[in-house]
Structure formats: structure tokens, C-alpha cells
Amino acid sequence: MQQDQFVRSRFPHFRRTTNRGDRIKWRGTLQPSPRSDLYDVEIAYEIPCRPHIQVVTPRLTTWGDLKRQPHTFRDGSLCVHQAHEWHGNKLIAETIIPWTCLWLAFYETWLETGCWLGEGTHPDLPEHSPFGEIVGAAA
Amino acid sequence: MATAEKAIWFQSSREQLDALLLEVCDGLQLRPSRHELAVERYGTVNEVLEKAGSPFRFLRPRIFPQGSMALGTTCKPVEGPHDLDFVLQIDAPHWRWHPLAGLSALYEFLSSNVTYRKMISLKNRVVRLTYADEFYMDILPAYTDLSSGGTCILVPDRARVSLCPSNPEGFILWFRNRCLTRTRRVMEKAKPVPAQEAVHEKEPLQLAVQLLKRWRDLAFAEECLAPISVVLTTLAGMYYAGEDSVSEALTTILAGIVNAIALEDLQGKRIVVRNPSNLLEDFGERWDANPQAYNAFKAGIRRLQKEWAVIVAGGRETDKELERLFGEYVRTALVKRAQRLQEARKAGALTVGSTGAITGLASGVARIRPNVFHGDE
Numbered sequence: 001m002q003q004d005q006f007v008r009s010r011f012p013h014f015r016r017t018t019n020r021g022d023r024i025k026w027r028g029t030l031q032p033s034p035r036s037d038l039y040d041v042e043i044a045y046e047i048p049c050r051p052h053i054q055v056v057t058p059r060l061t062t063w064g065d066l067k068r069q070p071h072t073f074r075d076g077s078l079c080v081h082q083a084h085e086w087h088g089n090k091l092i093a094e095t096i097i098p099w100t101c102l103w104l105a106f107y108e109t110w111l112e113t114g115c116w117l118g119e120g121t122h123p124d125l126p127e128h129s130p131f132g133e134i135v136g137a138a139a
Numbered sequence: 140m141a142t143a144e145k146a147i148w149f150q151s152s153r154e155q156l157d158a159l160l161l162e163v164c165d166g167l168q169l170r171p172s173r174h175e176l177a178v179e180r181y182g183t184v185n186e187v188l189e190k191a192g193s194p195f196r197f198l199r200p201r202i203f204p205q206g207s208m209a210l211g212t213t214c215k216p217v218e219g220p221h222d223l224d225f226v227l228q229i230d231a232p233h234w235r236w237h238p239l240a241g242l243s244a245l246y247e248f249l250s251s252n253v254t255y256r257k258m259i260s261l262k263n264r265v266v267r268l269t270y271a272d273e274f275y276m277d278i279l280p281a282y283t284d285l286s287s288g289g290t291c292i293l294v295p296d297r298a299r300v301s302l303c304p305s306n307p308e309g310f311i312l313w314f315r316n317r318c319l320t321r322t323r324r325v326m327e328k329a330k331p332v333p334a335q336e337a338v339h340e341k342e343p344l345q346l347a348v349q350l351l352k353r354w355r356d357l358a359f360a361e362e363c364l365a366p367i368s369v370v371l372t373t374l375a376g377m378y379y380a381g382e383d384s385v386s387e388a389l390t391t392i393l394a395g396i397v398n399a400i401a402l403e404d405l406q407g408k409r410i411v412v413r414n415p416s417n418l419l420e421d422f423g424e425r426w427d428a429n430p431q432a433y434n435a436f437k438a439g440i441r442r443l444q445k446e447w448a449v450i451v452a453g454g455r456e457t458d459k460e461l462e463r464l465f466g467e468y469v470r471t472a473l474v475k476r477a478q479r480l481q482e483a484r485k486a487g488a489l490t491v492g493s494t495g496a497i498t499g500l501a502s503g504v505a506r507i508r509p510n511v512f513h514g515d516e
Contacts, residue, residue, distance in 0.1 A: 033496060
């Protein structure tokens with residue numbers, strides 16, 4: 001499958017764990033920066049649904065009293081795009097995985113500061129507020 | 140040497156940590172506007188001390204800054220005023236006078252000045268001017284020490300009722316040489332406050348000292364237990380081994396200090412922190428009268444070494460640890476980096492490498508295409 005070919009050639013740390021006709025699953029590690037955690041990520045793709053992205057380890061944590069991370073689904077999987085931004089003709093290796101790396105990078109800053117700086121939908125949510133409003137800018 | 144550009148992506152954990160620390164130090168040091176105000180204050184006091192009516196006028200007074208402004212290691216206090224330290228050095232036959240005569244004369248003269256009368260106080264060795272805009276200016280009157288020569292001086296100490304050896308100019312020169320950096324031109328007479336270096340122009344040793352001072356300000360709730368700045372600066376200078384990286388410099392410095400403490404502990408002694416430019420001056424002498432402070436310092440620096448090793452290793456929670464050690468400027472630095480990341484993203488300048496590392500355009504395996512994060516409300 002072309003998707004599998006590109007995922008495994010571009011990201012050698014990913015391996016295919018399931019391949020059943022129109023359903024494929026990969027598992028691999030991503031590290032958005034040298035000091036980041038090594039995230040063990042599972043991506044499941046079943047035609048015609050959008051890819052399902054789950055961070056297996058480390059367990060994603062939350063900031064303050066929030067119960068969930070920004071830009072996730074209720075099952076805890078990541079939402080890295082709007083529906084119209086992805087379809088089956090787009091390569092997961094060129095879209096979903098890079099967007100996941102970006103999500104992880106902004107997640108790390110959010111975890112430390114409470115502020116999501118990667119923008120996104122639902123801009124009225126408090127984590128999108130400017131840094132100064134949330135925690136008080138340093139002098 | 141630190142770079143002027145603020146990077147978004149990094150080749151190594153060390154590079155990323157150094158960039159973060161550089162940005163923390165940028166937050167720590169005196170703002171340019173404050174520095175300019177300090178220069179103005181220095182100039183005004185200088186004029187007063189040299190003008191007609193000053194008891195120092197004919198004693199060839201030399202006024203020069205010492206301390207963090209001279210060393211390039213300013214660190215904003217957690218609370219309270221920032222202090223500026225100056226030496227007023229005179230050539231005078233001190234042996235003919237009471238040891239505290241110079242200090243008294245300086246205090247009385249400045250007290251007679253309408254401007255300074257309300258802001259003046261007398262400390263153990265200095266006359267302090269407290270400015271309403273949150274400065275202390277500490278002026279240390281000193282005599283040229285002819286018997287020791289060079290830039291050695293003798294400074295008054297009220298507690299001991301005597302003159303004590305010192306050599307701040309020699310210390311500044313020693314420290315600057317330890318930094319392996321350019322020296323500054325020295326003026327013949329009154330020395331101006333050195334121009335403030337931008338943080339990216341500072342040497343790793345200077346940055347390490349700023350961080351150690353900040354750690355000290357946050358780790359020691361009781362000021363009487365906190366190690367004084369000159370002790371931290373001297374120890375850092377002694378054990379710095381010329382590293383190009385501020386994080387590596389800190390690792391080496393902390394190892395040096397902890398090892399030195401351990402060696403002296405075996406003999407039941409404290410470490411001696413001599414002024415490298417005047418071995419008669421022991422910066423650690425206050426610990427003799429305050430052994431509790433020495434014990435607190437030992438425990439603190441050992442703890443810092445362990446915590447620092449965890450931070451250097453990177454990974455989860457280490458940014459929180461960094462913030463615990465160095466305060467809110469860590470958080471500000473992380474936000475600024477994320478903001479730069481977002482700007483680069485909007486400019487279409489981001490790619491990812493094969494490990495998932497976010498990089499610049501030329502080196503990645505996939506460009507990060509435009510997207511909007513979504514999710515359930």
C-alpha cells in the first residue's frame with residue numbers, strides 16, 4: 001500500500017503492526033525536539049475514515065484543573081486537522097505524522113505554561129488566551 | 140559564545156538547553172533603561188565627590204564600579220532593589236588615621252548634600268544611597284595598599300574596627316580572563332560603568348554566574364544563610380574549564396565546588412574562597428561566624444548538582460525543574476520559543492526529520508503543510 005511505503009521510508013522508527021485489506025496500523029516513536037520525551041505513537045487508518053492518532057506512552061497529562069489536552073477527541077486521540085484538510089489521496093507521511101509532531105511540540109509548551117500557542121479551532125477556549133492573560137507575563 | 144539568533148530547532152539536547160538558558164539570562168539581567176539610569180547615578184555621585192568642598196578632592200580619588208555591573212553578571216533580585224557597587228579609592232596615609240576615618244568622612248560629606256541626605260545609610264563597609272526607583276548604590280571607600288602593590292586596596296570594616304585587604308580591580312581582571320573574553324578599555328581616572336553586553340555577547344562563565352545567583356535568590360529563603368555573590372562568582376571562576384556551552388560550564392562548576400567541599404569535609408574544615416588577586420582576602424570568612432550558613436550552602440549546592448544532572452538529561456518534567464531552579468523566566472523563554480515556532484509554521488518554514496524532530500526546510504523528510512488543530516469542544 002502506498003501509504004505504508006511512504007510512512008516506513010520517511011519515518012524508519014515506525015513499523016506496521018496491522019495490515020488487513022483496508023485497515024492498517026503503525027506504531028513508532030516521535031521526538032519533536034532533542035529535549036522532548038520520546039513519544040510512542042500509534043496511527044490507525046481505515047478507509048474511508050480519518051487516521052486515528054493515539055499517544056501510547058508516555059501518558060499525556062493535563063495542565064492545572066483541565067481534564068483533557070487541547071485539540072483532542074473525547075477518546076483522547078489527537079485531532080491534528082479539520083475534516084476538510086485531509087482525505088485518502090493525501091499521504092499520511094506528509095500530513096498526519098508531521099502534524100502530530102507539531103501537536104506534540106505545542107503540547108509540551110502547554111503542559112509547562114497552560115497556553116496552547118499552536119492556535120486551532122475553538123479560539124474562545126482559555127488555553128488559547130495570550131500568555132500574559134493566563135499566567136501573568138514575567139517582567 | 141552564545142549566538143544572537145534565537146533558534147527554533149536544535150541539533151542536540153545541549154544546544155537546546157543552552158538556548159533556553161540564554162533566554163532565561165536575558166530576562167535576568169538589568170534592562171537597558173535601568174543600566175542607563177545606573178550610569179547616570181554613577182556620574183552624578185562622581186561629580187559630587189570630585190567637586191570643591193569634597194574632602195576627597197585632593198587625594199587623587201579613583202572611582203570605579205565593582206561587582207556584577209563590572210563583571211557582566213547582573214541578576215535582577217527576586218524582590219527589593221538592585222545594587223550598584225562602587226569603590227572610591229584614594230591615595231592617603233591611612234596609617235595616620237583611624238581605620239574608619241575614610242568611611243566616616245564619606246558618610247558625613249554625602250549626608251551634608253541636600254540630595255543624598257535623605258537616602259543615605261551607613262553599612263559595615265559601605266555608604267549606601269537608596270534611590271526611590273529601586274537602586275542601592277554602595278560606595279566603598281578604600282586606600283591604595285602600598286605594601287601589597289598592584290591594584291590591592293585596604294577597605295574599612297566597622298565590625299572589626301580595622302582596614303581589611305581587598306582587590307576588586309584585580310578580581311574583575313581575573314574573572315574577565317577566566318571568561319576568555321575581550322577586556323575593556325580602562326580610563327585613567329574615573330571609570331565609567333561598563334557598557335552592558337547583550338546576553339548573546341556574554342561568555343558562558345558570565346551566564347553561569349547569573350544562573351547561580353538566581354538559583355541562590357530562590358533557594359535560600361533566609362538571606363542570612365544565602366551565599367554571597369562574590370563567593371559564587373569566585374567559585375564559578377575557579378572551576379570553570381573553558382567550556383563553550385553554558386550548560387556544560389554549570390556541570391563542571393558544580394562538580395568542582397562539590398568535590399572541593401567533600402575534600403575539606405574530610406578534614407573538618409570549610410572551603411576557603413580566596414580572592415585570586417589578593418590571597419589575603421577570604422570571601423568565605425563570614426561562614427566562620429555563621430556555620431549554619433555554610434551547612435546550608437553545602438546542602439544546597441549538592442542538591443543543585445543532582446537536580447542539574449536530571450535537567451541536563453532532558454525529557455519529561457525537566458522544564459518544570461528548570462523553572463523551580465531559575466524562576467518564571469524559564470516559562471517566558473518556553474513561550475517565546477513556541478511563538479517563534481508558530482511564526483515559522485505560518486511562514487511555511489518547518490519540516491520534520493525522520494525521528495519526528497521539527498527542523499528547518501532543507502534538512503527534513505517532510506514539509507509541515509498548513510493545518511488547523513481541531514478536536515471535540
